[in-house]
Amino acid sequence: MGSLYLVGSKCFLNRIRPGLPNMARRAYTLDVCAELLRTQGFINGRWVSAASTFPVLDPATGKELVQVSDFGPREARDAVVAAHKAFHSWKCQTPKERSLLLRKWFDLVNQNKEDLAKLITAECGKPMKESLGEIAYSASFLEWFSEEARRVYGDIVSPAVKDRKILLLKQPVGVASIITPWNFPSAMITRKVAAALAVGCTVVVKPAEDTPLSALALAELAAQAGIPAGVVNVVPCSREKASAVGEVLCTDPLVAKVSFTGSTATGKILLKHAAETVKRVSMELGGHAPFIVFDSADVDKAVAGAMASKFRNSGQTCVCSNRFLVQQKIHDVFVEKLGRAMEAELRLGHGSDPATTQGPLINARAAEKVEHQIADAVSRGAVLLKGGKRLEGSFMQPTLLSSVTSDMLCMREETFGPLVPVMKFKTEEEALAIANASPVGLAGYFFSQDISQIWRVAEQLEVGMVGVNEGLISTAEASFGGVKQSGLGREGSKYGVDEYLEVKYVCIGGLAL
Template identity: 75%
Template structure:
């Protein structure tokens, strides 16, 4: 695909800028693109069988887990079906009464041991994340620290599940509101953060006194199984934490069990909005409690008053982490006319200076592959659509090999283009020019989803005003990286139901019971 794909007559500055840039325009491959990397079959935490009722269980068949950077097989993992899923649900149900009766302190101590083990084995865990998801090692190490932080946080929150004593209107009664675990929870997680998305859910569930069955994404089961190994070492009782990996072909049947079995009381899912709707329909027949962390389409708004250097730094962090494969990463960049050219210039230079494609195991790599070729195809389709509608490619725009896609910078972007209408999940950065605050808010809120949004401004009134008017669940003001276990994570509209992390995350696994103690002596 040509780098300069549309007329620049409307933007003389951009024409001047393009003449100064290399024609390829995007960062070149790191040396890792030319090397061969492999995961040692004897890696300390590499497990390939399902983990059910405290035992490692083989399925009748196995499916391959591939390194997305090379396409080479890493391992073959037990391909669980409905029978194994049902065994896991039954095991979790049997373990539920004793885990529920354990004291908050006992659960807290075990979660803390699990946290300590994740911290101790962070390098081994990070290596698994890199090889099965493609992300660079530095990012994988950050993910493991993030994953461990949820176990630490919820180990502490386990001891703070407080009920209420409510003043009674009658003298001979006492009113108590108790919080109790809902029971068995099905945990269905994505591939982009294969460790952290599990601990964010499971940490809260176990702290509350629930037992769980985890179905990891078919692309990244090794991280989930490694967590099971460390849970066992930490002393988490048999049946409390179960993992049933399966292939894409068996996912619908396994999901059917996890979402419809009467013994399951709760479903927690992170993934696409379309899949979330299907799971909600399944859960409806038995009226299960559900929390859904679904798709995003985050606006990144840069006003004329913004510190442009900080805005560029925030854009780089928000867009290119995990090669753009994060539900809270910025998808639409709205830049006010007064600083548009400066922002685009500095952003292009930052991309040249900071981004290097390659295998995640190479320390020089900042951008790994996308998870598979379907993901790469989607990015290229959005680029092609934008160009056909008048957009200009200033950086990147090409697939190199396999699922590697160049980090891509688009200008002359309009709201009728695919990249402004649907989530990209890849390293594509489209920049839209706007004139007024009202215009920016109209474009930003024109979406059926609302997970995250970003605002760059040095006008305090504008920060508050725009943050309150953005129809999203998470707002970063002059900050591109938001996630922390202390803060609530969740969206509005079709981005989901409920919150994860924070003191509110544990409530997703609890139900209120009203107890009235009557006929007391006044």
């Protein structure tokens, strides 16, 4: 097993990478600032232990990293009470005061980016280059919403009668429960929390049970930034307690808002809980993104876009391309070039290795799902062109399938893994029909150099986000969210703060004018 020890202000963690083909076994040392490797929960500005703990595992080795406090419903309620108490003073701070504190938090995240990235790689498994990219992405939301904090404007509306004035005020909703996934354990927190804090809300964060360390490190930096006690609270818990803790965060009368990122199935459960007290809800749920390559596309750019969109975090993102639709004229050359790119650019290994581009999947269950989809597709006539095997632990070979049909599981269910199923189509209408046949609609991508086609397809794709000749589209400045069963509401952009605001109508009558 890995061993954890302290030298001065640094924590060191020894790990052994599993044996992979053509890779020697070797030890890795994770050294992070001791202040950032937190294993207790954070409530009302204090680090709090629970009666029990749960293990956080390195997904590359399956070995235990640390034991983290396992909070239950009681601690969750304590955190909600602390957030509710802090809300009454936090909302009264001026937007400029909140802006400055968020900016300090942003500065501290940048100052500690290396250590924060190491934590992501340790608990999530993604390569260090990607982890550093996530920290930059995380920090961008703190910066963006520190600026938006001072731009939350109401309205003065012209009345129908002369002796009145109509004012529309924007006010924070109150305590927000923030429930986040494991695949972006830092960015999914800052995208929600920064918007909430900017407008005067307080938060209780429940990080995913696989990746609590990033959330706890962010809480430490928030405290260092001077954000008052109770404004940010973090309640880590095990998979066994997640349901009970989630129920508290969605039903407690002191909670005014629930923001969740995760699977559609879990989102539906949380929606039912939140309905009991008619809470404000934001849901960023599952995706099943189409990636369409039309005959007019620049094939090399389409291949580069496919590589960027599909293989980031080993295919474990909600906006990853899942269904690859390629028009018949360029189908063969696209598949050939994509296969060559996969061979040349993708390297499996531990995320700590600079040569690694593909880390493990988060756990064995995730690898089993990809295995099942591959087996189903091959049994139904798909041709396996590359990869297809599960290696030690939760490592999956990047896999390329051709001759895929719409009845295969990989075309009907989100994969969340490094699988590229390619389906041939004839016409634009056919491609749109296949792309829009899904009950979810988060992101969609297509490549074309026909300007008329670009307008048509961008408008007709039933998704909340469209990448045209581009495989990476997420940014703090743009709205993030989906349609259909991919969720409710938008995060990021100028619209992100609206999810945490109420609009109050004030009518002042009897004015002598």
